[in-house]
Amino acid sequence: MRKNIVAGNWKMNNDLSETEELLAQLKQHLEQEPQAEVIVAPSFTNLYHVFQSLAGTPVKVAAQNMHESENGAFTGEVSAKMLTSVGVKYVILGHSERRAIFKETDELLAKKVTSALKNDLQVIFCVGEELDQRKSDNHFNVVEEQLSKGLFNISKEDWKNVVIAYEPVWAIGTGETASPEQAQEMHAFIRKTVSEKFGSEIAEEVSILYGGSVKPANAKEIFAKEDVDGGLIGGASLKAEDFLAIVHSF
Numbered sequence: 001m002r003k004n005i006v007a008g009n010w011k012m013n014n015d016l017s018e019t020e021e022l023l024a025q026l027k028q029h030l031e032q033e034p035q036a037e038v039i040v041a042p043s044f045t046n047l048y049h050v051f052q053s054l055a056g057t058p059v060k061v062a063a064q065n066m067h068e069s070e071n072g073a074f075t076g077e078v079s080a081k082m083l084t085s086v087g088v089k090y091v092i093l094g095h096s097e098r099r100a101i102f103k104e105t106d107e108l109l110a111k112k113v114t115s116a117l118k119n120d121l122q123v124i125f126c127v128g129e130e131l132d133q134r135k136s137d138n139h140f141n142v143v144e145e146q147l148s149k150g151l152f153n154i155s156k157e158d159w160k161n162v163v164i165a166y167e168p169v170w171a172i173g174t175g176e177t178a179s180p181e182q183a184q185e186m187h188a189f190i191r192k193t194v195s196e197k198f199g200s201e202i203a204e205e206v207s208i209l210y211g212g213s214v215k216p217a218n219a220k221e222i223f224a225k226e227d228v229d230g231g232l233i234g235g236a237s238l239k240a241e242d243f244l245a246i247v248h249s250f
């Protein structure tokens, strides 16, 4: 039975005091056994603080990125081992902002995935098409290629540590959400693609999250779809009330 997951990607928001405020509200209102696994992804500077503050709660901590190497002369970078050493359990890889703004390629992402899994980090691997790719009916090809080049060189055993997030780029931070039917159609396609390469047992077990303008008002309808196992939430995860309402949308 695959897991429902709601992950909050705080992106480059929340300094230390804002982080403390948000954590206090989350802790006050989040019960010990939420219906979904809850993950928050703060910036690097706040990872350890968030991990310590959430001790004793079911909430897991994710990093928003990492370097593919174990260590070395890579000024400004952070390795998988550094992340696990401060309590991080997940890392988000392949986010469209990393792909578009920081020019991360599928080949680079494949190396990051390998390093993360080798160092016992679970990977939230993001895929998704841009608006012109959807308009030209290329969205399935784009997502298939992102999966096969960036993720599919892992072993069957690695899949227990992988979550996929489908985030159509045109829906991120725009207020425009994929319809529940569009989300379901792509999630089913992703599951079929995983199944063809790794078998149905693995495909049925992998959680596939939807991301892109998920709000309390639309979460229930999106999460109700058969192949949608939760969400990767940006803007709405910065407000405890909205994030908790989304967590409670199953």
Ligand SMILES: O=C[C@H](O)COP(=O)(O)O
Binding pocket: 009, 095, 167, 171, 172, 173, 174, 175, 211, 212, 213, 214, 232, 233, 234, 235, 236
């Ligand atoms: O990682 C989260 C996604 O980019 C979605 O962001 P958003 O909920 O602000 O659209």
